Amino acid sequence: MAKSRPKRTYHHGDLQQALIDAALGLIAEKQDVHTLSLREVARRVGVSQAAPYRHFADKEALLAAVAEEGFHQLLVDLQDSMVTPAADPLAALQASGVAYVQFAVSHPAHYRVMFGAFQVDNATYPALHAVGCQTFAVLVDAIATGQQAGQIITGDPQTLARVAWSLVHGLAMLVIDGQISLTQGQDIAALASFTTQSLIQGIQR
Structure with missing residues (x-):
């Protein structure tokens, strides 16, 4: 045989x-x-x-890993974007907003998992929860720094951060879902910069 x-x-x-x-x-x-x-x-x-x-263990665990990877990259992008304009809190805040939208456009699959309908239990995936909190903290700290410098209106930094996040998140989703189409010669960074400038003007003292 x-x-x-x-x-x-x-x-x-x-x-x-x-x-x-x-x-x-x-x-x-x-x-x-x-x-x-x-x-x-x-x-x-x-x-x-x-x-x-x-x-x-299951599909949820895989998606949690995808989201965690995305948040790690977004955290790095936000931190890197604020290095150069760090001396100007408003410029740093705007730079972080532009970087946020650019990340979403460059990593739409990550972004859909991170901020889509997918939800997980924080206790089950503590590493994902931790890096998500770290990422949001970058925005909160940027606003708190601007308040300390007397450049941003008083108020709860977390509340103001949620307002800022809502703006850039909305723009990011509209772009990656094709609801906002960039015309020829239009740049996502320029569009994000113009959008975030409106926010800056709204919270500036």
């Missing part, structure tokens, strides 16, 4: 990251989070249907 061939096993340098990347690719193609499945992600990576469960 011919000897049976040994069963081949799949080896990947970083299967967890490959699964995250595959999920992002599928979300980008569909522009939808809800229809994503672990089976589909496994097929995209080229592994068995059981393979994703070595790293993620």
Whole structure:
């Protein structure tokens, strides 16, 4: 009898990251989070249907990892955007708003998971909750700094931060959903800068 061939096993340098990347690719193609499945992600990576469960308990856990990765990148982008204009609190706040919108446009799949209908329990995913809070804190701190410098109106910094976030989030969603189309020669940074300038004028002392 011919000897049976040994069963081949799949080896990947970083299967967890490959699964995250595959999920992002599928979300980008569909522009939808809800229809994503672990089976589909496994097929995209080229592994068995059981393979994703070595790293993620279910679809929610995979999406939580996608969101956490996105928040880490957004946090870096916001912090980097405020380095140069740090001496001017208003300029730093505006720069962070522009960076926020640019992140959303550059990473729409991440953004849809981070701020879409997907919701998770904070206690189940503490790392995701922590980096989300850190990211929002950048905006709160920027407003508090502006208040201390006498350049931003008094009031609860968190409340003002939510107002600022609502503005840039709304613009970001309208752009990535195609509700606002950039005309030829129009730049997303310029549009975001003009939009955030309106906010600055509203909260400036």
